[in-house]
Amino acid sequence: MTNNDWYNALEMRHGAELQQKFSSACVAVCGLGGLGSNTAISLARAGVGTLHLIDFDKVDISNLHRQQYAVSQLGMYKTDALKQTLSEISPYCNILTYTLKLTEDNLSILSHCDVICECFDNAESKAMLVNGISELYPVKYIVAASGMSGLHTGNTIQTKRLGKRLYICGDGTSDVADDGTLFAPRVMLCAAHQANTVLRILSGKFEI
Amino acid sequence: MIKVNGENVENIAGKNVAEYLTESGYDIKRVAVELNGDILPKSQYSDTILKEDDCVEIVSFVGGG
Numbered sequence: 001m002t003n004n005d006w007y008n009a010l011e012m013r014h015g016a017e018l019q020q021k022f023s024s025a026c027v028a029v030c031g032l033g034g035l036g037s038n039t040a041i042s043l044a045r046a047g048v049g050t051l052h053l054i055d056f057d058k059v060d061i062s063n064l065h066r067q068q069y070a071v072s073q074l075g076m077y078k079t080d081a082l083k084q085t086l087s088e089i090s091p092y093c094n095i096l097t098y099t100l101k102l103t104e105d106n107l108s109i110l111s112h113c114d115v116i117c118e119c120f121d122n123a124e125s126k127a128m129l130v131n132g133i134s135e136l137y138p139v140k141y142i143v144a145a146s147g148m149s150g151l152h153t154g155n156t157i158q159t160k161r162l163g164k165r166l167y168i169c170g171d172g173t174s175d176v177a178d179d180g181t182l183f184a185p186r187v188m189l190c191a192a193h194q195a196n197t198v199l200r201i202l203s204g205k206f207e208i
Numbered sequence: 209m210i211k212v213n214g215e216n217v218e219n220i221a222g223k224n225v226a227e228y229l230t231e232s233g234y235d236i237k238r239v240a241v242e243l244n245g246d247i248l249p250k251s252q253y254s255d256t257i258l259k260e261d262d263c264v265e266i267v268s269f270v271g272g273g
Contacts, residue, residue, distance in 0.1 A: 035273040121273035123238045130240045130269075134247040149272035162242040162265055176272035187273070 003092045010047040018203055019047060025202045026050040028113040030080040030102055030129055034058075034182055035145050036119030037068035038191035039198075040082060044090035046199055051086070051093055053079050053111055056101040067183040107132050110140075115198050118144035119191070121176070130166065140165065145196045147171040147192035150179030157189045159197050161208045167201075169193035211263045221247045221260050226253040229266070 011019045015058050025048050026090040029040045032055035040051055059069045073081035079097035084096055089171055098109055102125075110116055110133065118129045123146075147170035148157060156171040170190050200206070209216045219221045220228055225248065229236055242265040248256060258264070 031273060033273050038248060084227070119273055121271060123269040123271045124267040126273075127238045127240055131247075131250045134240070135249040136230055137249070138247075144269075146267065146269045147272070149270075160267075162240065162267060163245055163247045164244075168267055172267070173270060174272070175270035177270075179272075182272050 001091070003090045006090070006092050007047070012115045014047070021202050021204075023049040023197070025115070026052065026113045027198055027202075028052040028054065028110050028115060028116045029119055029124075030110075030117060031121065032056045032067075032082050032119055033118035033119065034066040034184070034187035035121075035148070035191045035194065036080070036117065037082055037085075038188050039117050039119055040193045041068055041089060042192065042195035044093045046195075047093070048202070050096070052096045052098065052110070053082055054098040054100065054102055054109070055079055056099060066182055066187050081156065085199065089114065091175075102129060104128060104132050107136055111137065113140065115141045115143060115201055116196055117198065118142060119194070123175070134163075136164065138165070141167070141198075141201050143167045143194050143201070145169045145190050145194055146150060147174045148187050149174045149176040149182045150186070151183055152179075152186070154186060154189050155173065157186065157193060159193045159208050164206075167197045167208070169197065210258055210260065213265055220258050221244075221262075222250050225252050225256045225258065225264075228258060229253070234266060234268055238269045240269070241265070 029036045059073045059081050077099045079099045121125050159169045166171050
């Protein structure tokens with residue numbers, strides 16, 4: 001499969017104008033757990049041109065119940081493992097990996113991205129990224145997530161918009177500290193909201 | 209009257225955002241605040257005084273991902 005084969009197939013599905021928008025876009029996925037691994041796969045399938053994958057952690061056996069990794073990838077950095085998986089799905093996607101912990105001090109690595117997906121699991125890290133990007137790069141779009149734990153109904157996972165450039169997906173309330181754990185489908189629902197929101201932003205549809 | 213998360217709240221005009229968040233039980237390390245349509249930078253919470261007709265949305269992030 002050549003790059004042309006791949007591009008033509010996407011163009012046939014999405015139309016030339018929309019595919020051009022996806023292909024020229026750069027999206028960052030911050031955190032490659034249940035949310036980030038699923039979000040990145042959807043974005044790669046849609047033909048988003050450049051993905052920045054950011055995570056400091058390695059694939060652990062406890063991740064397999066909801067994150068898009070395989071047994072053969074146990075012990076690998078999530079950045080490397082997800083890049084490997086994406087190369088089988090979307091070999092011509094330009095993937096940059098950053099194996100590090102994002103903090104207020106290194107947010108500048110996101111300076112080239114049009115849209116930033118907040119896919120962390122820690123509440124304080126989520127708030128740090130959303131507030132840090134809003135302050136440092138007020139023109140960037142942020143698609144965050146809050147509340148997708150437990151085995152609650154899937155019908156409460158929604159996308160909310162704050163200000164002009166911040167979107168928050170999830171039910172807003174289910175905290176893994178209370179629910180004890182997360183389940184693959186509910187996390188995937190939330191990740192699907194995130195990826196869908198990114199594609200809508202890239203296509204120029206900003207309303208929710 | 210000041211609207212917070214869609215509800216009218218009385219007697220908070222004059223407080224700064226940091227004060228209001230703390231008094232209302234929010235953990236400032238977990239929130240993002242929209243004030244009148246824009247995300248309010250965290251560094252401005254203490255200097256931003258709530259005034260009549262303000263519209264505030266507060267998101268308190270929860271863990272899981």
